[in-house]
Amino acid sequence: MVGQERLQRLNRQPVRKGRYVLYWMQASPRVQCNHAWQYAVERAERLSLPVVACFVISPDFPDAQGSHYRFLAEGLRELGGTLGDYGVRLVIRYGDPADRIPGLAADAALAVTDCGYLRIQREWREKVAAQLECPLCQVETNVVVPVEVASEKEEWSAATFRKKITGKFDRFLVPFQEKKPGKSSLSIESGDDTDPAAESFLERIMSGVGEKRPGISSRLPWQGGEQAAHEILDRFIRERLDRYAAERNDPNAHTLSGMSPYLHFGQISPLDIALRVLATGHPDAGVYLEELIVRRELSMNYVFYNPWYDSYAGLPDWAKKTLGDHAGDIREYRYTPEEFEEAAIHDPYWNAAQDEMRYTGKMHGYMRMYWGKKILEWSESPEEGFRIALALNNRYELDGRDPNGFAGVAWCFGKHDRAWQERPVFGKIRYMNDNGLKRKFDADRYVDRIEELKEKSGEKE
Ligand SMILES: Cc1cc2nc3c(=O)[nH]c(=O)nc-3n(C[C@H](O)[C@H](O)[C@H](O)COP(=O)(O)OP(=O)(O)OC[C@H]3O[C@@H](n4cnc5c(N)ncnc54)[C@H](O)[C@@H]3O)c2cc1C
Incomplete structure (x- = not known):
């Protein structure tokens, strides 16, 4: 049974006589560990009706590029087959879900x-x-702890949020019994739809x-879909989880889980990942869960x-105030949005990070912090820097346009952080420099690696 705390009625229509239960999949197009799918299956069983699933592709989703649509479509093709087996x-x-779902x-x-949380999804x-003349029930399955249950207000930092959310793990970090739907052959009349089996x-x-946008490759080295997500997760647990705590800040170590594109597109459940990681009994599992649950759900x-x-x-007032106080400070370098986008600035580490994102669709997490901080430092103004960082993140990261992206960029400008020692340009915002990178890992090797990768991807095209 899907718990009441994951459930919200979005209108007051009564259940009516109908031919099916419709599951409008949008934020979580997957079958495994999907509370919304389970709820649809349970309700359909009780009403003795079949389930019909649908997904609306919005061609104008803000900042979405070909790479994003391809990854999404790969997942939908596989999902069409899985659902077809049932x-x-x-x-x-295609179109605006608000126009297509009522029909x-x-x-x-x-x-x-x-349930996705971005403005457009809400x-x-x-x-x-x-518009519906039947009930629309929203079921939360994109986070471990439903957002309004985790906290009733905007949280100041990970520290304030951690206290609240970890106390709720006992209730939400639990497996649930998955039910299969009864066989059905019902289908909706085809209009301008697309058959995932074709x-x-x-x-x-x-x-x-x-x-x-021209010049952005739609082919990245990532395969969308539930199966790929689970294969990557299995490999992470088998080969890298035991190094995660010690090496996650080294972009040369290939230690991260690679789950973010799959989480972003809802092709894997955070609950599923968390339970799998916990089941290893690994002493460092908590380090990973801090990122997967506390940090990720703080972004939500x-x-x-x-x-x-x-x-x-x-941004918080203190951050805007200190950045405003230093807006007139002399910047050692200033770049245009195009120079940043083309990875054509003086700093080889920053350029490598930008290229990693452009050519693979996924910049290493540690480099994302440096990358964002340097855009703040070398833009015309903090406001302009914020716009540039968010636009590039959303355009090029396969996991971009996600709550984590909005919170990650905002973090570079002080969100969810505290005040540090005051300095030029940054004011009291936390500062990072390339010496910090060099202390943590072999930064020159990172640059060489990305250069090789760029050459290889050039050969491929
Ligand atoms: C400037 C900036 C921009 C970012 N943009 C995005 C973005 O667009 N999309 C995105 O998903 N993440 C973003 N992040 C957060 C983080 O860098 C990525 O989630 C992480 O690198 C994804 O790789 P992974 O799944 O292999 O990470 P792992 O380290 O294996 O982590 C597992 C999961 O934990 C969560 N997580 C890890 N680090 C963070 C973090 N710092 N904040 C919140 N959740 C975290 C993610 O869901 C991630 O998939 C950004 C961070 C910064 C500083």
Whole structure:
């Protein structure tokens, strides 16, 4: 049974006579460890109805590039097959979910959806809920502890949030019994939909989303989908978890889990990952869970409670004040957005980080901090630096456009952090420099590695 605390009714419509239960998958298009899917299956069983699943591809999702759509589509193709094995049809539509879902729910007794926290995702749900003539039930399955249960307000820092959320692990860090749906052959009339089983599915999706920003490759070395997510997780647990605590800040060590693109697209559940890591009984499991749950869910807390999460205005007052006090300070270097984007600045470490992101779609976590801090330092103004960092992060990171991206960029500008010793340009914001990198790892080797990678990817194209 899916717990009540994960569940919210988004409108007041009564369950009506219908032909199916609609699961509008949007933030969590997966089958494994998906509370929303389970809830749809349970309700359908009780109503003796089949489940129909659907996903709406929004071709205009802010900052989404071909690489993002390809990864998403690879996941949807696999999901279509998995659901098909249960006799459940995955219906794919293009457009604005607020326009497409009401039509798909026309004969539904009840509709279920999952839960992303970005403004656009919340607006979609509100608009859909207002139009449906059946209930729309939202089921939280993208975090371990539902955001409003974890805390009732915007948290100041990881320290304040940790105290609250860890006390709730007993209730939420628990496996649940997964049910399979009964066989069904019901399908919705096909309109302009796309069949995930078709050979040409990927090409159809890519042509449907249209030409995105030129020069950004849609082919990155990541395969989307649940199966790939679980294979990467298995390998991480087998080969790297025991090095994670000691080596996670070394970009040459290849120690990170690689889960962020899959978490971002909802192709793997954070609960699933956490339970798998805990089951190893490894003494350092807690270090990983601190990142996966405390840090990640602090980002959800930020975007949920702070309406300005995607702009400079979302920063804490003390950070804006100190940055404002130093806005007139002389900057040793100043770069335009284009120079940053092209990795054409004086600093080889920064350029390597930018190139790692451009060519692989995933910059190492430690380098992300340095990268963001240096954009702050070498931009025309802190506001301009914030805009540049967020735009590049969202455009090039496969896991970008995520609460973690908004919180990560904001962290470079003081969010969720404390005041440090005052210095030029940064004011009291935490500072980082390349000597810090060199103390932690072989930074020149990192530059060489990224150079090789760039050459290889050039050969491929
Ligand atoms: C400037 C900046 C931008 C960032 N942009 C993004 C982004 O767009 N999308 C994104 O998912 N993460 C972002 N992060 C957070 C973090 O760097 C990535 O989550 C991490 O590097 C992803 O790689 P991984 O899954 O292999 O990490 P692992 O170290 O293996 O961590 C496992 C999971 O824990 C969570 N996690 C790890 N570090 C953090 C962190 N610092 N904050 C919040 N959650 C964390 C992530 O969900 C991650 O997938 C950003 C951080 C900074 C400083």
